Amino acid sequence: MSDNAKPSLQQKSLPFGRSLYSHALQSCMLLCIGITVALVFFLILYILIRAIPYFSWEILTTKPSYLRGTIGVLPDILNTIYLVFTALVIVLPLGVGAAIYLNEYAKSQKLVKVIEYAVETLAGIPSIIYGLVGMLFFCQFLSLQTSLLAGSLTLVIMSIPVIIRTTQESLKTVPNGYREGAFGLGSARWHMIRTVVLPCCIDGIVTGCILAAGRMLGESAALLFTAGFAHALHGYIDGITSSGATLTVALYVYAKEQGEFEVAFVIAAILLVLCFITNYLAQAYGRHMKKIKQ
Amino acid sequence: METIFDVENFNLWYGDNHALHNINMKIEKNAITALIGPSGCGKSTFIKTLNRMNDLIPSVKLSGSIRYRGQEIVNSDINVYNLRKEVGMVFQKPNPFPMSVYDNIAYGPRTHGIKNKSQLNDIVEKSLRDAAIFDELKDRLKDSALGLSGGQQQRLCIARALAVKPDVLLMDEPTSALDPISTSKIEELVLDLKKEYSIVIVTHNMQQAVRISDYTAFFLLGDLVEFDKTDKIFSKPSDKRTEDYITGRFG
Amino acid sequence: MNLSDKSNKDSVETIASTIFLILGVINIGFVLLICVYLIIAGLPAIVKIGPIDFLFGTKWASTAADPKFGILPFILTSIYGTAGAIIIGLPLGFFSAVYLAKIASKKVRYVVEPLIDLLAGIPSVVYGFIGMLVLVPSIRTLFGLPDGASLFAAIIVLAVMILPSIIKVSITALEAVPQEYELGSLALGANEIETYYRVIVPAAKSGIAAAVVLGVGRAIGEAMAVMMVAGNAANMPSLFESVRFLTTAVASEMSYSSGLQREALFSIALVLFVFIMMINATLNVLLKRGGVKRK
Structure with a gap:
């Protein structure tokens, strides 16, 4: 290329090499995003189309009976509700409290670093390991047996990081001026947190709860050895103290061990819808709160 | 003198906002043209149309004509990548890429298809020399460009722009983020570059315009109020508004 | 916190700060619990089988x-x-x-x-x-x-x-x-x-x-x-x-x-x-x- 051989502005196309490079990458991107989107649609449609024929009021509202040869997912739905509810009730104070400590109380940066590292570690541990430790600690050491309660407690440890992280993020958005203002008026710290800081970060806590609930709904490996497989119909108190399969565990058992694909599809569709709802709620709530803040 | 940009009845809108009104000017080759005016007067917007960087903002609409070496660049189907190769740009905030000094300079030539190692070495050395920064950086070619001082980064960006052998250099307030010593180095460099390049520079600093430019254009609220030789603008401006601005009554 | 610690009438503050400290530190406890349990439960078999046989045994x-x-x-x-x-x-x-x-x-x-x-x-x-x-x-x-x-x-x-x-x-x-x-x-x-x-x-x-x-x-x-x-x-x-x-x-x-x-x-x-x-x-x-x- 000599100095005065200027490429003309009228020459529309780029040199062959450059245009090949650009077109190749462009096609690659379109192909990949196409595959990704097609994959999601395939999963949704496949599950729904296969599940819809088996949906009935009966399957949703009965328990399986070997005597009558019928099948129902009501116990699994209830177990899931009991489990998620129990775990949320316990994890909420633990997680929010830890976040408050990290953001509002902690004096030693070293301790904060160690705790944050611990929380990150918890977030990275695979659920099968939670399942094992949950089995050893809750079921055996604390002799809770295989029960929804043991499962809930396992999920509590698993989902603490989610709650801490979302709470911390929203605590950070509370302007320091609020805190100084309250201190200036002679408020003590806990009083200030309770009356000024916490009300400002309810949104983060709620989002955290939705996300945590979503994760709990989808969890299975951690529950296999802690919450059990039973399909009995119980009230809340009996329910959490006895073994019970959640929707995910039931899906695994029906599909893998028993080959009952019809009910498995119904459960898969329920899980898909629940996943959609929790995602939607978390997003819609986040957007809603952002608007209010502005 | 030869004209490099011929601007006629040029208008620009951001959506409904009429940001530049009927601009007419001829920008000379191998001269330094300074664009001055208060913030929001449209001078930065104007300079970005000269290499079509405004294409990146979807709401921008243009009318009128700007001819670069006789070729229409407004609303025309030209090869903007070649235009930007010929009309280089240096930004307000130094923006070296997060790579080595060498790779920063070689980025442009490589993009335009130069793969030959020794040819690239020559280009890198020449560009750094032209930007008067070779001696400072010759032992740091493999170091990250982000480790340089602000003034060095800006001269590196000038060298990077020179490496694709442009005709024109557009500079959008190139010294506003720099200290006085770095600023004077850049000013010397710009005066030196005038021999080979046509330069259009946006500046907030009127002393700078006086020190380096041959022509000055005064923009106010989207109008080109006055465009003339720099000596004339700063000694006997013909428009009252220009006089008010350069004597510091507003802006 | 120091101020509220010193004031003897406001014991609520002291209790609150203690509780939050516990809630923060408990997370380190969880990680340790998991580590300790895995090590206690996992190490004996490795020793019995032999680390080399265990990790590199193909059967x-x-x-x-x-x-x-x-x-x-x-x-x-x-x-x-x-x-x-x-x-x-x-x-x-x-x-x-x-x-x-x-x-x-x-x-x-x-x-x-x-x-x-x-x-x-x-x-x-x-x-x-x-x-x-x-x-x-x-x-x-x-x-x-x-x-x-x-x-x-x-x-x-x-x-x-x-x-x-x-x-x-x-x-x-x-x-x-x-x-x-x-x-x-x-x-x-x-x-x-x-x-x-x-x-x-x-x-x-x-x-x-x-x-x-x-x-x-x-x-x-x-x-x-x-x-x-x-x-x-x-x-x-x-x-x-x-x-x-x-x-x-x-x-x-x-x-x-x-x-x-x-x-x-x-x-x-x-x-x-x-x-x-x-x-x-x-x-x-x-x-x-x-x-x-x-x-």
């Missing part, structure tokens, strides 16, 4: 008359499976992320991103179930195998499962790159695609590496989906054979195990835990360097 026959406890097949399967998932999932996720972060219009992103979130939220058993019903039979007919449940099936399922985290972390990394770089490149006459791949992507490389490591962590720790499609025979890994991962080795025998076999399962979990710890340490370094927040 696992836990219920045989002369039991063998070599977990090399599981380790290698986990490594190959994860590598395979990355080889498929990374390009797919990477190119999708560049498209979404840089090219897609607001409308497209508004529609596609919830779909990616949905992909991230689908429970692993559902992936395993669909894999079992769709993927496994297809692989069997496509490659003429006696059974489609294989390492290959597991790789595909894992690739799909890590896809959303790769996409989301990569998008965050790409969006964290300052716009000045983009303008600088365009002003030199590079086109948009060249700019994205030669300036923006290199600038985001730490964040993208973090996305990969996050994917590795997900893939190596996944149990249920893999259990449903990989066949679970303790073979040395081979693409079209039934295989067992570290995770599934634990899960598949736990319910009926006893004695040394059971202890060995905990040892496998300990090995898995060590892997995960190394991956997390790498991830933390990369996230810090990339300036990307973990989601």
Whole structure:
């Protein structure tokens, strides 16, 4: 290329090499995003189309009976509700409290670093390991047996990081001026947190709860050895103290061990819808709160 | 003198906002043209149309004509990548890429298809020399460009722009983020570059315009109020508004 | 806090600060609990079997008359499976992320991103179930195998499962790159695609590496989906054979195990835990360097 051989502005196309490079990458991107989107649609449609024929009021509202040869997912739905509810009730104070400590109380940066590292570690541990430790600690050491309660407690440890992280993020958005203002008026710290800081970060806590609930709904490996497989119909108190399969565990058992694909599809569709709802709620709530803040 | 940009009845809108009104000017080759005016007067917007960087903002609409070496660049189907190769740009905030000094300079030539190692070495050395920064950086070619001082980064960006052998250099307030010593180095460099390049520079600093430019254009609220030789603008401006601005009554 | 500590009338404050301290520190306790339990439960079998025989033994026959406890097949399967998932999932996720972060219009992103979130939220058993019903039979007919449940099936399922985290972390990394770089490149006459791949992507490389490591962590720790499609025979890994991962080795025998076999399962979990710890340490370094927040 000599100095005065200027490429003309009228020459529309780029040199062959450059245009090949650009077109190749462009096609690659379109192909990949196409595959990704097609994959999601395939999963949704496949599950729904296969599940819809088996949906009935009966399957949703009965328990399986070997005597009558019928099948129902009501116990699994209830177990899931009991489990998620129990775990949320316990994890909420633990997680929010830890976040408050990290953001509002902690004096030693070293301790904060160690705790944050611990929380990150918890977030990275695979659920099968939670399942094992949950089995050893809750079921055996604390002799809770295989029960929804043991499962809930396992999920509590698993989902603490989610709650801490979302709470911390929203605590950070509370302007320091609020805190100084309250201190200036002679408020003590806990009083200030309770009356000024916490009300400002309810949104983060709620989002955290939705996300945590979503994760709990989808969890299975951690529950296999802690919450059990039973399909009995119980009230809340009996329910959490006895073994019970959640929707995910039931899906695994029906599909893998028993080959009952019809009910498995119904459960898969329920899980898909629940996943959609929790995602939607978390997003819609986040957007809603952002608007209010502005 | 030869004209490099011929601007006629040029208008620009951001959506409904009429940001530049009927601009007419001829920008000379191998001269330094300074664009001055208060913030929001449209001078930065104007300079970005000269290499079509405004294409990146979807709401921008243009009318009128700007001819670069006789070729229409407004609303025309030209090869903007070649235009930007010929009309280089240096930004307000130094923006070296997060790579080595060498790779920063070689980025442009490589993009335009130069793969030959020794040819690239020559280009890198020449560009750094032209930007008067070779001696400072010759032992740091493999170091990250982000480790340089602000003034060095800006001269590196000038060298990077020179490496694709442009005709024109557009500079959008190139010294506003720099200290006085770095600023004077850049000013010397710009005066030196005038021999080979046509330069259009946006500046907030009127002393700078006086020190380096041959022509000055005064923009106010989207109008080109006055465009003339720099000596004339700063000694006997013909428009009252220009006089008010350069004597510091507003802006 | 000092003030309220000193004031004798306000004991509520003292109690509150103590409670919060406990709630913070308890998280360290959880991690220690998990570590201690895994070590106590996992170490004895390693000592009894011998670390070399355990880690590098190629035969696992836990219920045989002369039991063998070599977990090399599981380790290698986990490594190959994860590598395979990355080889498929990374390009797919990477190119999708560049498209979404840089090219897609607001409308497209508004529609596609919830779909990616949905992909991230689908429970692993559902992936395993669909894999079992769709993927496994297809692989069997496509490659003429006696059974489609294989390492290959597991790789595909894992690739799909890590896809959303790769996409989301990569998008965050790409969006964290300052716009000045983009303008600088365009002003030199590079086109948009060249700019994205030669300036923006290199600038985001730490964040993208973090996305990969996050994917590795997900893939190596996944149990249920893999259990449903990989066949679970303790073979040395081979693409079209039934295989067992570290995770599934634990899960598949736990319910009926006893004695040394059971202890060995905990040892496998300990090995898995060590892997995960190394991956997390790498991830933390990369996230810090990339300036990307973990989601």
